[in-house]
Amino acid sequence: MLWKSTSYTGWGRALSAAGELARPERMSTLARLGAVPAIGARRSYGDACLNTAGQAADMSRLDRILGFDAETGRVEAEAGVPIGELARLFAPLGWMPAVMPGTGFATVGGCIAMDVHGKNHHADGSFGQHVISLKLMQDGKSRTIAPNRGKALFEATVGGLGQTGIITSAKLQMIPCEGPGMEVTEQRVEDWDEHIALLDSSEARYTVGWLDATARGKHLGRGIVEEARSTAVRPQSAPKGSAKSVPFDFPRFTLSRVIVSGFNKAYYLRIRDGGQTRIKPLEEFFFPLDRIRDWNRLYGKSGFHQFQCALPEAELPRLRSIAERIAGSGLASPLAVLKRLGPGSGGLMSFPMAGYTLAVDFREGPKARALISELISEAQAGGGRIYLAKDSLATEAQVKAMYPDWRRWAEACARHDPEGALETDLTRRLSLRSL
Amino acid sequence: MSETRETWIILGASSSMAGPFIRTLAEAGHGLILAGRDKPDLAAIAADAGARGASHVAQFALDVRDAASFRAILTHAEGCEGQLCCAVFVGSMPDQSQIDAEPGLVSGVVTDSFSGPARFLQALAPMLESRGGGSIVGVGSVAGDRGRLGNYVYGAAKAGFATYLSGLRNRLGREGVHVMTVKPGPVDTAMTWGLGPQPFMTTPDTVARDILKGLRKGRNVVYTAGIWRWVMLVIRMIPEPIFKKMSI
Numbered sequence: 134m135l136w137k138s139t140s141y142t143g144w145g146r147a148l149s150a151a152g153e154l155a156r157p158e159r160m161s162t163l164a165r166l167g168a169v170p171a172i173g174a175r176r177s178y179g180d181a182c183l184n185t186a187g188q189a190a191d192m193s194r195l196d197r198i199l200g201f202d203a204e205t206g207r208v209e210a211e212a213g214v215p216i217g218e219l220a221r222l223f224a225p226l227g228w229m230p231a232v233m234p235g236t237g238f239a240t241v242g243g244c245i246a247m248d249v250h251g252k253n254h255h256a257d258g259s260f261g262q263h264v265i266s267l268k269l270m271q272d273g274k275s276r277t278i279a280p281n282r283g284k285a286l287f288e289a290t291v292g293g294l295g296q297t298g299i300i301t302s303a304k305l306q307m308i309p310c311e312g313p314g315m316e317v318t319e320q321r322v323e324d325w326d327e328h329i330a331l332l333d334s335s336e337a338r339y340t341v342g343w344l345d346a347t348a349r350g351k352h353l354g355r356g357i358v359e360e361a362r363s364t365a366v367r368p369q370s371a372p373k374g375s376a377k378s379v380p381f382d383f384p385r386f387t388l389s390r391v392i393v394s395g396f397n398k399a400y401y402l403r404i405r406d407g408g409q410t411r412i413k414p415l416e417e418f419f420f421p422l423d424r425i426r427d428w429n430r431l432y433g434k435s436g437f438h439q440f441q442c443a444l445p446e447a448e449l450p451r452l453r454s455i456a457e458r459i460a461g462s463g464l465a466s467p468l469a470v471l472k473r474l475g476p477g478s479g480g481l482m483s484f485p486m487a488g489y490t491l492a493v494d495f496r497e498g499p500k501a502r503a504l505i506s507e508l509i510s511e512a513q514a515g516g517g518r519i520y521l522a523k524d525s526l527a528t529e530a531q532v533k534a535m536y537p538d539w540r541r542w543a544e545a546c547a548r549h550d551p552e553g554a555l556e557t558d559l560t561r562r563l564s565l566r567s568l
Numbered sequence: 569m570s571e572t573r574e575t576w577i578i579l580g581a582s583s584s585m586a587g588p589f590i591r592t593l594a595e596a597g598h599g600l601i602l603a604g605r606d607k608p609d610l611a612a613i614a615a616d617a618g619a620r621g622a623s624h625v626a627q628f629a630l631d632v633r634d635a636a637s638f639r640a641i642l643t644h645a646e647g648c649e650g651q652l653c654c655a656v657f658v659g660s661m662p663d664q665s666q667i668d669a670e671p672g673l674v675s676g677v678v679t680d681s682f683s684g685p686a687r688f689l690q691a692l693a694p695m696l697e698s699r700g701g702g703s704i705v706g707v708g709s710v711a712g713d714r715g716r717l718g719n720y721v722y723g724a725a726k727a728g729f730a731t732y733l734s735g736l737r738n739r740l741g742r743e744g745v746h747v748m749t750v751k752p753g754p755v756d757t758a759m760t761w762g763l764g765p766q767p768f769m770t771t772p773d774t775v776a777r778d779i780l781k782g783l784r785k786g787r788n789v790v791y792t793a794g795i796w797r798w799v800m801l802v803i804r805m806i807p808e809p810i811f812k813k814m815s816i
């Protein structure tokens with residue numbers, strides 16, 4: 134049967150959609166579906182991957198690797214291939230995806246549609262900058278676009294939320310690596326200034342800060358900075374066995390303030406005073422949470438939100454005050470991520486901008502929603518933006534103000550999908566496609 | 569997987585269930601002869617196998633109802649060195665109500681799920697015998713364990729195939745060739761998509777794992793999910809006078 138009536142959610146589980154899903158296993162089947170939004174691993178937190186009362190194509194079974202050149206590191210993959218699968222297969226041969234988000238389950242199609250970034254954004258830019266070409270299916274017909282072939286459409290497609298057609302496959306330029314191991318140095322940072330200073334001075338290709346979002350006052354910004362590089366040294370413990378999974382929705386008290394700050398303290402203290410350097414399997418460094426399948430269930434039935442913003446470098450004081458508000462609220466979850474971003478971005482609606490990005494999880498609830506709304510306004514006031522892959526609470530005016538190229542993007546979408554057949558809950562909520 | 573490189577003939581290579589099995593073989597560096605109907609899809613699967621490390625990959629158009637399409641596959645296989653193996657994933661399951669309305673469909677179902685692959689294996693068997701080794705994996709179905717209301721023509725064809733495999737095992741076992749019958753319950757594929765929740769549903773990944781585990785252990789009959797061995801044992805034990813009144 135082609136269509137299944139079902140209800141489904143994004144990773145945050147706070148929003149859900151009831152609609153019809155197809156899960157084609159062959160390109161010919163996909164072509165028969167016509168123009169419907171495509172969804173991948175549904176690792177977007179909010180409603181970017183939802184189409185209430187409509188149809189959508191689940192691309193997860195279109196996951197073949199169509200070509201790999203060991204000389205050049207070019208790989209062609211169907212949209213449903215998980216990014217972690219490319220790393221697993223090709224890192225031992227000396228190549229890995231140039232950009233990997235925090236979960237290896239994210240698909241190639243999703244990584245393009247969200248123009249994802251990774252721990253090396255300051256060095257290597259965003260995902261879309263490593264796409265050599267991609268195939269787009271528009272109303273059942275396939276076309277190939279590239280940065281210099283259909284430029285306008287390409288720029289509207291990378292980071293374009295799937296609104297220009299269904300991304301069916303892509304040729305990607307991978308980057309050389311020494312093997313499947315990463316040399317990871319972790320250092321404790323006592324406060325905000327030290328945290329930022331270390332992020333700024335880091336010369337590593339991969340740098341990320343883990344922030345204790347519950348630490349206040351003089352401890353604000355306390356955390357761990359991880360720096361990493363690829364190494365030929367083989368990791369001691371290869372990931373063994375299958376991933377653990379969270380078998381049920383956790384009760385609400387699990388993430389209570391006491392437990393969360395206790396966890397954070399323990400996480401923080403695990404690093405020795407002088408820092409430590411270890412060889413980790415690539416997956417453990419890039420996708421630390423993938424080892425616990427369905428970890429989103431830890432937030433209970435009602436789900437959670439992630440607030441992620443980017444702010445220009447000059448707005449660092451504002452970012453600090455955002456972090457203060459979060460810590461003061463007592464609503465934040467265990468780990469927050471603080472990172473430097475470079476200038477690189479691949480498309481008109483791409484999230485990354487030169488400066489800093491902060492990402493924090495909040496269990497769904499009226500207080501969290503109100504706080505996130507305020508934080509979004511703050512980010513906007515600072516000339517920053519929020520990440521649409523994470524959002525479920527922003528307003529039309531906010532997002533249109535944060536993304537100065539949205540009109541050009543919406544015009545391209547209107548040309549390639551005049552009926553709005555590819556609209557999702559997110560584009561409707563934000564009226565992103567109405568000019 | 570053993571260290572020796574094998575060449576695997578896959579009949580029905582573009583079936584959902586064959587996918588993960590092919591990938592595992594490819595990543596272990598074995599050779600593959602992929603046979604199926606959907607040519608563009610076959611090309612994608614072959615490219616995938618190559619990228620994952622298969623030592624060699626060939627693709628052939630296959631129509632199980634047309635024995636003439638077997639020849640090229642068999643000739644190619646003959647030319648491959650080392651251990652030769654074959655896995656059969658072909659079959660077709662039209663709605664029983666459709667078959668009830670159109671009796672002519674019966675022979676197609678029997679050919680797709682039983683006599684077609686059996687004819688292929690008959691031609692392949694001497695090759696394996698003369699090489700004195702190799703494995704044959706035949707994918708049947710739990711539906712073959714007892715004829716029931718919902719899909720008895722499909723079930724009958726799969727039962728025929730299972731009986732054929734048991735005979736083939738009897739014949740080839742003494743020549744060092746391992747013949748394994750696989751009986752999946754419902755599997756999360758395009759066929760079951762949209763049917764709603766199925767009992768003890770498993771995934772193509774698990775089916776592949778179970779097949780490979782069965783091969784390693786030299787099993788004769790493998791149920792996947794494993795619980796179906798016991799479920800079908802119970803279902804087979806229900807006396808016919810009672811069973812005929814049931815609709816399960």
